[in-house]
Amino acid sequence: MTALPDPMRHVCNQEAKVPDKFADLVLSKVPGGKYSASDVERTVRCTLEEHTIPVHYGLILELSEPKSGAVWAVWDSTDGLFSLQTRADCLAQPTNGSSICTEFSQHPGGHTWELTDD
Ligand SMILES: [Zn+2]
Ligand SMILES: [Zn+2]
Numbered sequence: 439m440t441a442l443p444d445p446m447r448h449v450c451n452q453e454a455k456v457p458d459k460f461a462d463l464v465l466s467k468v469p470g471g472k473y474s475a476s477d478v479e480r481t482v483r484c485t486l487e488e489h490t491i492p493v494h495y496g497l498i499l500e501l502s503e504p505k506s507g508a509v510w511a512v513w514d515s516t517d518g519l520f521s522l523q524t525r526a527d528c529l530a531q532p533t534n535g536s537s538i539c540t541e542f543s544q545h546p547g548g549h550t551w552e553l554t555d556d
Pocket of ligand 2 (some may be wrong): 549
């Protein structure tokens with residue numbers, strides 16, 4: 439039997455367009471020129487559990503090396519300011535057979551499989 443996500447727990451789903459200058463900054467922060475502008479997400483979406491603080495996290499660049507984690511855009515929806523964080527992946531394991539958590543290590547709120555996306 440597969441446990442379904444709790445319908446009371448929702449993904450934040452706040453979206454933001456990534457400013458051009460910020461996309462350039464992402465590329466300048468990753469090693470070795472391995473990534474190009476087309477690898478950088480131009481619209482980020484917050485996939486954390488719904489939250490009350492106006493600071494959102496969206497995956498902006500997946501790093502290809504194992505255990506290298508990903509680059510996350512962190513933005514404040516009140517002033518539109520962006521910053522960058524490279525975070526390890528969440529390693530929590532679902533116990534109900536659903537797919538792994540797509541958030542970063544130590545993220546606030548529930549894991550991906552505990553949330554509904556609508
Ligand atoms: Zn959010
Ligand atoms: Zn998680």
